[in-house]
Amino acid sequence: MEIYKQSVATCQLREFLPGLRDIFLGSLFQVEARDFVAAGAAAGVSAAFGAPIGAVLFAVEEGASHMTPRILTQLFVSSSVATLVTRLTLGPIISNHPWTLLGTGVPVSFGRFTEVSYNIVEMFIFALIGILCGLLGALFNHMNGLLSRWRKRRIGPTGCKRFLEVLCVTFIIASLKFWVPAVFLAIKGQGWQPMIFDELSETQQLWLEGGQKSIRDLFHNDVDKAFDEYGLLILFALFNLMTTCWTFGLGVPAGLFVPSLLSGAVIGRFVGEVLHLLHSQTTTSTTTVAMATGTATLAVGGPAHPGIYALVGACAMLAGVGRITISLAMILTEATGTGIFGLPIFMVVVIATWVGDVFTRGIYDLHIIELKQIPLLEQSPADVMVRYAVKDIMASEVVCLQAVEKVQRIVDILGSCHHNGFPVLENGTKKMEGLIERGFLHLLLARGHYYGMFQDDPDAPLGSLVPFEAIAWPNIHSYPDLKTLRKKLSAPDRQKYMDLRPYASCNGYSILPQASMASAFMLFRQMGLRHLPVVDSDGDLCGIITRKDLILMEEDEHGEMVQRSQPKLSPDTGWSLRKSEMYYDGSASELVLDSAAASALDSEDTELSEEMVWDWKTELSMPAVVVEPNDGAPQSSDSDATDKDFEVQSHGGMGGMGA
Numbered sequence: 001m002e003i004y005k006q007s008v009a010t011c012q013l014r015e016f017l018p019g020l021r022d023i024f025l026g027s028l029f030q031v032e033a034r035d036f037v038a039a040g041a042a043a044g045v046s047a048a049f050g051a052p053i054g055a056v057l058f059a060v061e062e063g064a065s066h067m068t069p070r071i072l073t074q075l076f077v078s079s080s081v082a083t084l085v086t087r088l089t090l091g092p093i094i095s096n097h098p099w100t101l102l103g104t105g106v107p108v109s110f111g112r113f114t115e116v117s118y119n120i121v122e123m124f125i126f127a128l129i130g131i132l133c134g135l136l137g138a139l140f141n142h143m144n145g146l147l148s149r150w151r152k153r154r155i156g157p158t159g160c161k162r163f164l165e166v167l168c169v170t171f172i173i174a175s176l177k178f179w180v181p182a183v184f185l186a187i188k189g190q191g192w193q194p195m196i197f198d199e200l201s202e203t204q205q206l207w208l209e210g211g212q213k214s215i216r217d218l219f220h221n222d223v224d225k226a227f228d229e230y231g232l233l234i235l236f237a238l239f240n241l242m243t244t245c246w247t248f249g250l251g252v253p254a255g256l257f258v259p260s261l262l263s264g265a266v267i268g269r270f271v272g273e274v275l276h277l278l279h280s281q282t283t284t285s286t287t288t289v290a291m292a293t294g295t296a297t298l299a300v301g302g303p304a305h306p307g308i309y310a311l312v313g314a315c316a317m318l319a320g321v322g323r324i325t326i327s328l329a330m331i332l333t334e335a336t337g338t339g340i341f342g343l344p345i346f347m348v349v350v351i352a353t354w355v356g357d358v359f360t361r362g363i364y365d366l367h368i369i370e371l372k373q374i375p376l377l378e379q380s381p382a383d384v385m386v387r388y389a390v391k392d393i394m395a396s397e398v399v400c401l402q403a404v405e406k407v408q409r410i411v412d413i414l415g416s417c418h419h420n421g422f423p424v425l426e427n428g429t430k431k432m433e434g435l436i437e438r439g440f441l442h443l444l445l446a447r448g449h450y451y452g453m454f455q456d457d458p459d460a461p462l463g464s465l466v467p468f469e470a471i472a473w474p475n476i477h478s479y480p481d482l483k484t485l486r487k488k489l490s491a492p493d494r495q496k497y498m499d500l501r502p503y504a505s506c507n508g509y510s511i512l513p514q515a516s517m518a519s520a521f522m523l524f525r526q527m528g529l530r531h532l533p534v535v536d537s538d539g540d541l542c543g544i545i546t547r548k549d550l551i552l553m554e555e556d557e558h559g560e561m562v563q564r565s566q567p568k569l570s571p572d573t574g575w576s577l578r579k580s581e582m583y584y585d586g587s588a589s590e591l592v593l594d595s596a597a598a599s600a601l602d603s604e605d606t607e608l609s610e611e612m613v614w615d616w617k618t619e620l621s622m623p624a625v626v627v628e629p630n631d632g633a634p635q636s637s638d639s640d641a642t643d644k645d646f647e648v649q650s651h652g653g654m655g656g657m658g659a
Helices: 002-016 018-024 033-049 052-063 069-095 122-154 160-190 211-220 230-247 257-293 306-322 326-336 339-359 363-371 383-387 407-416 438-451 482-488 517-527 595-601
Strands: 404-406 421-425 432-437 497-499 509-511 531-535 541-546 553-555 561-563 606-608 626-629 648-650
Touching (some): 033 069, 033 326, 122 363, 211 257, 211 306, 230 257, 306 339, 306 363, 383 517, 404 407, 407 438, 407 482, 407 497, 421 438, 421 541, 432 438, 509 517
Antiparallel strands (some): 404 497, 421 432, 509 648, 531 541, 553 561, 606 626
């Protein structure tokens, strides 16, 4: 919950404090909203767990779709300041320290492990716990996805239904957490007596305690057979997992970190208690036999403390649900002081993540990308993206500007859409001249009259220019709004023309329409682009791609989220061939096709017209496949791919506006 609050707070700070921004940051303020979201996530995790390094890794892993050393430094500063403030303020409150003394108190504390030892054989048990939690995490995400889609369709994001749902869910969960231990005590023969918390067992107290206190008890309770009510323990783990699935996505922030850690800690503690029980029974029987026969026995060390298994289970469950690996391991290592126990933690989070990825995507990606369609790009493109061409996903109706454009039309275009970038075309053609951002257009309209850049004749030679200092950073982020521009522009100025070519950026990226969607995805991810024009080999603009076009999920006619339909195969041949469907087996010089292509070639309707040879030592290009029907001339599949189709051009008429 701290993650969400900090992320929202930092974004609102960026939007509503422009005056302070200009005063204190000036020209250094070149931070986008997505960077503020990542910084807020890092600050939230760092403040909650007191783990600044893990918080930075969490922001890199889950909260950022583009990373540079500058952004990494901002994240580190944000998380460090959050930890400093937390320790400075909570020390006097929790431990009665002087206000100038930094304490160790944090909002979410799991205690410190003083001794951590385990047997090498137990690594296999830890791995099994990782597999189990990965499967449970995949089931959790699948059920939560179904519930979230139903909630979106039937309840909606706001309104009376949303409020009543919160009340009903809260009442049901609170009632069950009270009545389950009461019923358990009645079944054991104690009758329907009032429950006194201090007289309850450790397992029964889990139902009535908060998540943080419960996790600390599961980690550090050294009482012999403290959690020996195994049936009630497993019931609590399943109950907590189901209620977490039910409440995640509710109208109030119910949290994911601590509830998932609690469910995994209960499962791990159960495994540890069972192993200790088996070990004690085996040791007792062996000792009895040895005393009866008069032989000596060799003492064998028992399993690790059950709290160690609880820690392993907690890490594995959160990894299985959220698919968090490096940052989770670092957060738990910092929060519990178990640096020497890093190897098992690293192992189980990786295993749980791998197992969960086989079935579903992580809970954060499910909600952010799939359900809410927020264009937060993952680290790598989906495998199915190689089957899409850029022309299949691009927006073909592009809002463009001519190289010499009328002032009134520029104002109308700015008022008719919310786009941040506009391609600039050569007058009367579709040839790309460059790309210009909305901020530059606002500044040019505001200062064009003063600097004399407006001209009466569109064919007149280039006149005065607005100097660079008048439209440079940070002015691009503090331009006047459209309402102010309409008041400032006079009627004669609206009928004049502006030559946009000197102000359009012409050294950015473009991509061919035949290129794969995966190529465009990697370009957005690595370069941090906002928009990518699609330009054919003749330099004509075909369309444009934004981050939202890279989302594979879309709404159907019933409002359901479904995967974007894949491009149809070529009707003339019955199959299509792309680079991604070819591979070299390393043992022969022939090009091997995938099963779909091979079966198509084996049919009676088609045959290869030439032998394709893969000579990787001398050839760097991929020959196109020509399919020849039995009753006609050779025809080339419209999806044939060559190296040129997969190029990312540096176009002379483009701008690096998204980097």
